[in-house]
Amino acid sequence: xxxxxxxxxxxxxxxxxxxxxxxxxxxxxxxxxxxxxxxxxxxxxxxxxxxxxxxxxxxxxxxxxxxxxxxxxxxxxxxxxxxxxxxxxxxxxxxxxxxxxxxxxxxxxxxxxxxxxxxxxxxxxxxxxxxxxxxxxxxxxxxxxxxxxxxxxxxxxxxxxxxxxxxxxxxxxxxxxxxxxxxxxxxxxxxxxxxxxxxxxxxxxxxxxxxxxxxxxxxxxxxxxxxxxxxxxxxxxxxxxxxxxxxxxxxxxxxxxxxxxxxxxxxxxxxxxxxxxxxxxxxxxxxxxxxxxxxxxxxxxxxxxxxxxxxxxxxxxxxxxxxxxxxxxxxxxxxxxxxxxxxxxxxxxxxxxxxxxxxxxxxxxxxxxxxxxxxxxxxxxx
Numbered sequence: 162x163x164x165x166x167x168x169x170x171x172x173x174x175x176x177x178x179x180x181x182x183x184x185x186x187x188x189x190x191x192x193x194x195x196x197x198x199x200x201x202x203x204x205x206x207x208x209x210x211x212x213x214x215x216x217x218x219x220x221x222x223x224x225x226x227x228x229x230x231x232x233x234x235x236x237x238x239x240x241x242x243x244x245x246x247x248x249x250x251x252x253x254x255x256x257x258x259x260x261x262x263x264x265x266x267x268x269x270x271x272x273x274x275x276x277x278x279x280x281x282x283x284x285x286x287x288x289x290x291x292x293x294x295x296x297x298x299x300x301x302x303x304x305x306x307x308x309x310x311x312x313x314x315x316x317x318x319x320x321x322x323x324x325x326x327x328x329x330x331x332x333x334x335x336x337x338x339x340x341x342x343x344x345x346x347x348x349x350x351x352x353x354x355x356x357x358x359x360x361x362x363x364x365x366x367x368x369x370x371x372x373x374x375x376x377x378x379x380x381x382x383x384x385x386x387x388x389x390x391x392x393x394x395x396x397x398x399x400x401x402x403x404x405x406x407x408x409x410x411x412x413x414x415x416x417x418x419x420x421x422x423x424x425x426x427x428x429x430x431x432x433x434x435x436x437x438x439x440x441x442x443x444x445x446x447x448x449x450x451x452x453x454x455x456x457x458x459x460x461x462x463x464x465x466x467x468x469x470x471x472x473x474x475x476x477x478x479x480x481x482x483x484x485x486x487x488x489x490x491x492x493x494x495x496x497x498x499x500x501x502x503x504x505x506x507x508x509x510x511x512x513x514x515x516x517x518x519x520x521x522x523x524x525x526x527x528x529x530x531x532x533x534x535x536x537x538x539x540x541x542x543x
Contacts, residue, residue: 164269164293167301178293179244180261180268186308187211187237189289191278193452197518199224202234205320205361206471208403209311211238211289213274221245223253224260230363238291239268267291285447316404320361321382328367328377335371351376353534356394360402360430365517373527383411386418396424396534399431406433406443406474413437424537426530427509429472435509441480449473453519456492468512469519506537
């Protein structure tokens with residue numbers, strides 16, 4: 162069955178439907194990762210978006226429950242060049258097409274994803290309509306224009322946890338996969354108890370926190386600073402998530418009230434929320450940073466890391482007060498990739514230290530968070 166991908170500027174791409182049949186509308190974006198399509202599908206940060214993969218063959222290793230980053234997929238549609246008919250991996254439980262059908266997510270293959278990517282890089286991110294229902298091209302374009310995108314949208318409330326919970330209390334889900342699920346001795350003992358704000362947190366972030374000696378209580382995005390402080394955490398983690406950070410006034414307020422009370426580490430959307438808590442602002446990137454090959458420079462050391470990223474907004478450096486130091490920048494476009502408070506124990510990065518998938522150049526940030534907590538503990542004890 163044929164399918165259309167109609168962009169709001171009138172550009173039309175035609176292909177073959179797979180997965181679920183139907184019509185969906187959302188902001189269309191592209192991801193340059195070579196692997197990890199299931200992690201992309203289940204990353205809550207993609208809520209409200211139609212994702213196109215630039216790698217030409219997708220689905221070759223199937224899908225399985227262990228690789229999901231959350232309980233369900235969050236993309237509104239999936240666009241690829243070629244669907245692998247064979248899921249060739251001993252861990253595969255379902256094919257990609259079966260997986261999308263199960264979750265009622267429309268997909269389209271046989272799309273010229275190179276042309277789509279070049280168009281989005283030139284014209285910028287935009288809304289799109291993906292349909293296999295045989296509607297007219299003009300109607301598909303109209304639906305794209307009238308549909309909701311990402312600007313001004315609070316998708317965090319749709320993906321955050323409904324109530325607080327302890328991550329992996331039995332230490333079953335956090336054991337490094339390469340060591341085998343029964344070897345809990347591979348995990349560090351819990352040395353620090355922290356609270357993690359769930360703006361759309363990926364499970365591999367929680368695994369990496371536990372692997373670095375953190376015991377994690379996850380709380381909903383709307384949890385007040387007072388409620389968090391009553392839990393007496395040694396640190397607070399601010400997670401990734403979807404939508405427009407300007408729409409999260411409740412998160413800005415809570416984080417602002419936590420500043421100076423407890424060490425804070427933020428990534429991705431958490432990094433942007435910190436920007437607002439500092440008194441700054443964000444802006445929409447032309448087409449975003451999504452993939453596992455983004456070069457980031459550490460301004461203190463001069464070292465360059467290849468990083469995994471997924472975001473469509475960035476912190477405006479000119480909006481930040483003097484007490485905030487820019488620590489990392491993107492080498493492709495110069496945007497802010499890291500910052501820290503010069504006086505308070507707070508730092509953040511725009512990218513994903515946990516990867517999944519992606520390079521592991523930035524995984525040291527979890528250990529850095531532990532050292533920050535230990536330094537603050539030492540000051541209190543003295």
